[in-house]
Amino acid sequence: MTSTGRLARLMKSEGVWLFSRSPAAILAAVLTFVIVLGALLAPWIAPTNPYDLASFSLIDGLLPPLWEDGGDARFLLGTDDQGRDMLSSILYGARLSLSIAAMAMAVALLLGVGLGLAAGYFGGRFDAVVMRIADVQLALPAILTALLIDGISRGILPREAHDDLRIAVITLAIALSLWVNFARTARASVFVERNKDYVQTAIMMGQHPARIMLRHILPNIVGPLMVIATVDLASAILLEATLSFLGVGLPADSPSLGTLIRIGMQYLLSGEWWILWIPTVFLVVLVVAINLLGDFLRDLFNPSLR
C-alpha cells in the first residue's frame, strides 16, 4: 500500500473520528504538543540560558511577571532571586523533566515487554521468577522503589561519580519502578495468543521464538501498550518531580520542574508568588494533559467502556 493510501485510511479511521469529537482530547493533545515543542526547542526559543551564569545578574532579581506592577519587558514571567528568567528556567526544566521521563518510560517499556513476552512464551521457572519479582514490585509503591534505588546508588557510587550520574540514576530508578504494568500486559497477551492456530502454525514452520513473539504476538497489544505508555509517562514526570522536590533528585544547578518548585517553596510566605506557582501550574497542566490523552486512548482501545 502506498503511504498516501495509508494516510487516507488513517484519516477515515474510528480513532480520528472519535478524536475530532472529543474537545477534552483535542485540548489535551494541543497542550501536550505545545509543551513538548517548547521543551524540545528550549535552547533556541528561550530568551536566556539559565545554566549560563553570565546571562543573568542579581540586579534583575525578583522581578514580577510582565502583567504585574514593576514587570520588565525582558522577563515575561518574572525572575527568581538570582535574576534568572523564569520562562527560560521553566522551558529548560521541562526539557529535563520530559527527557528523563521519556527515557525512563522507554527503558521500562523495553524491559517490561521483553520480560513479559519471554515469561509468557517460555513459561516454567523463568515465568515464575519474573512474576514473583513483579508481584513484590507491584506491592511496593513506585516512589518507595525509586527512593530506595537512589539511596543504594548513593551508597555504592563515590560522591563525585554519583553527582555525574545523577540523571542516569534517576532515570533508572523511575524505569525500574514502572516496568511491571508492561510485563503483565505482554505476558497476558502471550497466554491468550499462544494456543491460537496462527501461532501454532508459526511454531511448526520452525520460526524463531523471537520472531514469533515480536511479529505475531506483539502486534496484538500495541493498543494497550500505548495506553500504559501514556499513563506511565505522566507517572514518570510526577515521580521525577517528587524526587527532585524531596531533594534527592536533580541538584539546583540543573533544575527540573520539581527542583524549581522546591526552590519556589522558600517564597511561599513572601509576596513573590510567581517563583513557586508558575512552575507548579506548568507541571500540573502538563500531567493533566497527558493523563487526559491516556484516558482517551483507553476508551478508544476498550470499546466496552464507551
Place this chain on the structure above:
Amino acid sequence: MVGFILKRLVQSVFVMLAVAFLAFSLFKFVGDPISQMTGVETSLEDQARLREELGLNDPFFVQFARFTAEMLRGDFGYSFRTREPIGQMLLSRLPATLELGTVALLISLIVGIPAGVFTALRPRGLVSQSILIGTLIGVSIPTFVIGILLIFLFGVQLGWLPTFGRGGTVQIGWWRSSLFTTDGWRSLVLPALTLGLFQLTLTMRLVRAQMMEVMRTDHIRFAIARGVPWRSIRYRHALSNTMIPVITIIGLQFGGVIAFSIVTESVFQWPGMGLLFLESIRFVDIPVMSVYLVVIAFFFVVINLLVDLLYVAIDPRLRVRESV
C-alpha cells in the same frame, strides 16, 4: 482452611527472609562499617581487631544468620549518623506516621466509597461528571503540590491551621499521640488531607469501576427482571458484591499511605518514619535504610496476610473452591 493459612504463613516467612537478605546485602556491600565507626587516627591493626571482634570476617551466611537473629530479638543496630539505636529511633517516630496514615485512610474511605457508588449509579449525571474530572485532576496533581496548596490556602492566606510539626502531643507510655489535644488535631488536619486526597481519588475510581462491573452481571439483571425494587438491587445485591474488593483496596492503600507519607511528612516537617527514611537516604545512613526496608516489608506482609484471610472469611466462593 487451616492448610491455606499455613501455606500463606510459610510464604510470608519466605518473603520476610528475602527482604532481610536484601537489607543485609545492602548493609554488607554498601559502605564499610569500620571506616564509618573509626577515625583517621585508628591504626590498621586496631581496625583489623575491631573487624574480627564484630565478626565481620565470618562467612557471609553466618553473618546473615546473626543479623536475622538480632532483628528477631528486636536489636536493629545503630545509626551511622546519630549513633542512636535504630529500634528506638523508629519506635519514637512510629506513632506519628501511624496516626497520620490512619486518619488519611479514614478520610479516603469515608468520602471515597460513597462517591464511587454515586458516580457508578449515575454515570451520565452532571455531578458525577464533575466529580470524575475532579479525580482526574486529583490523580495528576502530585502529593507535594496538594500539600503546598493547602499550606498556602489554610496556613498562609487564611491563617487557620498550623503548617508544620505535630502541635501539642500527649505521652502515653512510649506512644506520643497528637490525637488528644485540640492543637494536635489542628496540626493533623492539613497533612492528613494531603495524604488522604490522593488515596481518595484512587478509592473512588476503584469502587466506581467495581460497582459498574457488578451492575452488569447476570444476577443483577435477573434481580431487575424479577422486579426487585431498585433500592434493594443497588444497596443490597450490588453493593455487597462491590465491598469485597474494598478490603483489597484498604490493603493496597496502606502501602500507598506509607509511601506517600514520606512526601507528606517532608512537606509538613511531620516527625514520622518517612522523614527519618528520607534523612537516611540524604546522609547515606545505610543501617537506618535497611531497617526501614525490613519494617515496611513486615507491615506489607502482615497486611497482605490479613487481607487474604479476610477474603476467605467473607467470600463464600473461595471456601467452596478450597474444598473441591
